């Protein structure tokens with residue numbers, strides 16, 4: 151690890167190299183660095199070769215053949231006039247060949263080490279293909295499960311998203327970006343994309359600055375503090391100005407307040423889409439707006455290549471502005487060491503030790519699953535007591551679907567499915583009867599139901615694998631109805647009629663509606679899309695080799711009508727209470743319109759979510775006790791030590807995610823009723839007690855106030871510790887000045 155002096159010296163050297171290089175560049179060569187061109191997957195067209203040789207491309211994306219990448223880098227280094235190497239980008243979101251759980255699943259682990267390891271292994275595998283830049287992590291705070299891209303997010307909470315952003319970036323970028331197995335990260339989509347209206351992708355976002363700063367921008371600041379090399383603008387229109395032309399975001403926040411020295415890349419054609427938004431009349435004006443706002447590199451669309459030179463000639467964009475954009479990109483190339491080592495050694499083991507990667511993928515999948523229901527402790531299963539098990543459903547044995555969304559390079563041949571893992575874990579005395587029952591999760595026929603009922607009737611217990619195919623979440627794949635697709639619910643109804651115990655394992659890219667389903671099954675294990683090692687992970691959990699330890703990073707609604715519903719909401723002036731809520735069926739006929747029940751609730755559905763943020767069961771139980779603070783009054787700049795005992799009061803060794811929440815009771819702007827400010831994942835043997843401590847500095851209590859400055863204010867706070875956001879083990883402290 152470099153000392154700060156060495157880093158400073160290195161940075162000065164790089165800046166000198168950048169200045170020297172820019173002085174030699176023509177305007178066309180400068181503009182060439184601002185173009186990110188989509189590869190044609192393994193082919194090298196003559197025109198691509200020539201454009202690179204002419205110095206008119208700064209980077210390529212979607213090329214994963216290392217020999218092709220090396221040839222394109224060779225051309226850039228040896229045949230172009232100044233020999234500037236290429237950035238080579240790819241969406242390496244939750245794995246490259248070895249696939250880890252989708253980010254929402256990784257987030258459910260609440261385990262920064264596991265998330266860091268996912269980044270590290272992804273970088274090792276992707277860099278072996280010549281990739282030096284990933285378009286990840288996606289850091290959009292997501293409160294709307296209708297939005298397909300919630301699958302790619304770390305969920306609804308800024309603190310959890312910040313911690314996991316830091317972890318995965320550290321994995322991607324390693325200790326020194328010049329190491330050949332490191333890749334540059336890209337914090338995306340800047341910013342506020344998760345607030346797309348109606349949960350419909352690419353839709354309008356309107357976010358007040360206070361909410362933008364206190365919620366949506368936090369993970370991006372954490373990412374930049376963690377050294378993320380690049381930021382990607384979102385497609386979305388933010389408060390009337392699309393992110394790819396948003397001076398407030400890209401100049402005021404990113405450069406003036408955060409002093410970001412990396413580079414900004416547009417999303418796919420998001421600059422040319424400025425005229426589709428109706429912000430500009432044509433691509434020429436789009437190029438002007440984006441360059442003026444500070445988008446350094448244009449992904450795929452050609453507005454910069456086609457119009458920037460003219461805009462410079464007309465002095466609408468200064469050459470100094472272009473030089474700043476080019477410097478930001480060259481700085482990344484120097485940080486990546488691309489000028490010294492542009493080529494990728496093809497003899498690299500590349501994947502390192504595949505079996506180690508699979509072990510890591512299994513561990514992350516195991517820790518990502520969340521146990522939502524477990525009636526009469528039906529799980530874990532005992533092999534000895536089961537002579538026959540029915541394994542039913544379209545997701546029980548599908549090597550591709552278990553990988554989830556955004557797995558361009560995932561190797562389905564590496565996948566180990568739940569069906570095979572269950573067969574491997576039971577012994578010969580247990581018969582396994584498999585029935586897919588439905589061709590896809592969207593099937594609407596009942597023709598496979600008969601077979602499903604037959605195998606159920608001849609089995610002691612049924613394990614159902616249902617949910618969503620991977621294509622039903624991710625980019626552009628939003629759903630207005632969050633029930634399980636197809637007639638999966640009917641399949642559950644039919645199988646429930648057999649009276650046999652039912653274990654439901656759900657694979658999905660978002661929270662689904664489970665209020666009715668949970669009454670018909672005995673246990674629900676939410677696996678998200680667990681990736682390559684879904685099978686062994688789920689089998690180990692079902693048979694008690696491991697206890698589930700996942701906790702929800704998003705709230706599960708009872709109905710779509712509750713959305714947006716999230717734990718860190720504001721109190722309002724009329725919060726609902728048990729007494730104030732009136733139920734639609736309790737209203738007597740002829741009741742006059744009056745304001746009874748005059749609080750914030752729905753007449754026709756429970757006010758609380760089905761499962762809250764931070765929720766997840768274990769095979770064991772945990773007790774929180776002896777909560778103590780080392781002081782109850784602190785000054786700004788001081789910190790509080792929080793200590794409590796955590797006891798595993800159950801019969802299983804298991805892991806618990808101890809969570810720390812606060813509430814700022816009074817603020818110059820209203821504050822959420824709860825905010826996550828710490829978590830620790832602790833493994834305890836049955837009966838074991840651990841003393842857990844958190845240190846809470848007042849900096850962690852700072853928020854953006856009325857003048858958009860980050861402030862801490864004196865006043866009273868509540869503090870909770872527990873295994874879920876609805877914990878009630880509480881204490882109080884005060885900032886006195």
Ligand code: GLC
Pocket residue numbers: 241285338417418625
């Ligand atoms: C997509 C996505 C973005 C991705 C990029 C390159 O449209 O919005 O997340 O990184 O294009 O594939």
